[in-house]
Amino acid sequence: MKISAQEEYGLRCLVQLATLGEDEALTLPQIAEREGISTSNAGKLMWTLNNAGFVKSTRGAKGGYSLDRPAEEIYLNEVISVLDKDEIKGHCDSYTGVQDSCVHTGDCGIRSVIMGLHEIVENALSNITLAQLVGTEKKVDERFHRIQGLQSTLELN
Amino acid sequence: MKISAQEEYGLRCLVQLATLGEDEALTLPQIAEREGISTSNAGKLMWTLNNAGFVKSTRGAKGGYSLDRPAEEIYLNEVISVLDKDEIKGHCDSYTGVQDSCVHTGDCGIRSVIMGLHEIVENALSNITLAQLVGTEKKVDERFHRIQGLQSTLELN
DNA sequence: TTCAATCTTGACAAAAAAGTAATGATTTGA
DNA sequence: TCAAATCATTACTTTTTTGTCAAGATTGAA
Numbered sequence: 406m407k408i409s410a411q412e413e414y415g416l417r418c419l420v421q422l423a424t425l426g427e428d429e430a431l432t433l434p435q436i437a438e439r440e441g442i443s444t445s446n447a448g449k450l451m452w453t454l455n456n457a458g459f460v461k462s463t464r465g466a467k468g469g470y471s472l473d474r475p476a477e478e479i480y481l482n483e484v485i486s487v488l489d490k491d492e493i494k495g496h497c498d499s500y501t502g503v504q505d506s507c508v509h510t511g512d513c514g515i516r517s518v519i520m521g522l523h524e525i526v527e528n529a530l531s532n533i534t535l536a537q538l539v540g541t542e543k544k545v546d547e548r549f550h551r552i553q554g555l556q557s558t559l560e561l562n
Numbered sequence: 563m564k565i566s567a568q569e570e571y572g573l574r575c576l577v578q579l580a581t582l583g584e585d586e587a588l589t590l591p592q593i594a595e596r597e598g599i600s601t602s603n604a605g606k607l608m609w610t611l612n613n614a615g616f617v618k619s620t621r622g623a624k625g626g627y628s629l630d631r632p633a634e635e636i637y638l639n640e641v642i643s644v645l646d647k648d649e650i651k652g653h654c655d656s657y658t659g660v661q662d663s664c665v666h667t668g669d670c671g672i673r674s675v676i677m678g679l680h681e682i683v684e685n686a687l688s689n690i691t692l693a694q695l696v697g698t699e700k701k702v703d704e705r706f707h708r709i710q711g712l713q714s715t716l717e718l719n
Numbered sequence: 720t721t722c723a724a725t726c727t728t729g730a731c732a733a734a735a736a737a738g739t740a741a742t743g744a745t746t747t748g749a
Numbered sequence: 750t751c752a753a754a755t756c757a758t759t760a761c762t763t764t765t766t767t768g769t770c771a772a773g774a775t776t777g778a779a
Contacts, residue, residue, distance in 0.1 A: 409737090411737080602768070
C-alpha cells in the first residue's frame with residue numbers, strides 16, 4: 406500500500422501552483438526545477454492535471470500553468486483519484502489470477518479489507534484541501550493525528 | 563494508493579492456511595490452485611511468508627505449509643509490511659527527483675499527508691487479525707465501517 | 720536404499736510503471 | 750508577418766514489479 410510517483414509528484418505540482426498569487430503562473434521548466442523532476446515529466450503530469458480540470462494552461466510567451474479553481478475547493482481525494490486512475494470498483498475482476506473469474510467467490514474477507522482500506526484513505530483525503538497543504542507541515546500533521554487519535558481508541562472485537 | 567499484487571496474494575494465501583484444521587497443511591500446487599495463480603508464483607510468495615515467520619514448511623511427501631502461529635495472533639499490518647517491504651521512514655530520501663536531496667525542505671505539507679496516510683492505513687490494519695478474515699465478508703465489512711463512521715463525523719477545519 | 724513428493728533458491732522473462740524525447744500547435748510581441 | 754516562448758501529444762526507453770523456470774536440497778515411504 407503505497408503512493409505512486411504519479412500521485413506524489415502530481416500533488417506536489419499542484420501545491421506549487423497553490424502558492425501563487427492571482428494572475429501568476431508557472432512554466433513547465435519552472436515547475437520542473439522546483440520539484441526536481443525533468444521538464445518532460447512535469448509536462449506529462451501537468452497534461453493530466455489539465456485534462457482533469459485542476460489547472461488551466463496558457464500557451465505562448467508569458468504563458469504557463471495556474472490553478473483553475475481556488476485551492477480551497479480542491480480536495481485531495483479528487484486529485485489522487487485522477488492521478489491514480491484507480492479502478493477499485495472492479496477490483497475482484499482484475500485480480501483473478503489465471504482463472505476466468507474470481508476464485509474468491511462469496512464470503513471473502515479480503516475483498517472487504519481492500520475495499521475498506523480504500524474507503525478509509527478516501528475519507529481521510531476528502532477532509533483535506535490543497536490550500537491546507539500550503540504553509541506549515543505542522544497543521545497537516547495535526548489534522549491527520551486527530552483522525553489517528555480517534556481510531557486508536559476504538560475497541561474492536 | 564493501491565495494494566500491490568504481492569500484498570494481495572500473500573494475504574490470500576495466508577487466509578487459505580488459516581482455514582485449515584490442526585495438523586493440516588497445503589502444498590504449493592494446492593495453494594496455487596485455490597488462489598488461481600501459478601505454482602511458481604505461490605512458491606515465491608510462500609518463501610517470503612516463511613522467511614518472515616508467518617508460516618512453517620515441511621518438505622517431502624505429506625509436506626506443505628501451515629501457519630506458524632495462531633491466526634488470532636497475526637495482525638494484518640505485520641503481514642502487509644513484510645509483503646510490501648515498505649520503507650516509509652526514508653520517504654523523502656527516496657523521492658527526491660533529480661536532486662541530491664529533497665527539494666521540499668522544511669515546511670512541506672505533502673510529507674505529512676504521506677506519513678499520515680501510512681499511519682491511518684497501518685492503524686486500520688493493526689485492528690484486524692487473519693482469523694477475522696476467515697468466514698464471512700460481512701464481519702470484516704462491519705469492522706471497517708465502524709472506523710469509517712467515526713471519521714465521517716469528524717469536523718476538520 | 721532409493722524414489723517420488725515437496726520445498727528452496729537464484730536466474731531469467733514478461734508486463735507495468737515511470738520517465739524521456741521529439742515533433743507539432745498556439746500565442747505573444749517585435 | 751514571423752520568430753521565440755510555451756503548451757500538447759504521441760512514441761519510445763528505462764526501471765521496477767511480477768511472474769516463470771529450472772536445478773538443487775530434504776524428507777518420507779516403499
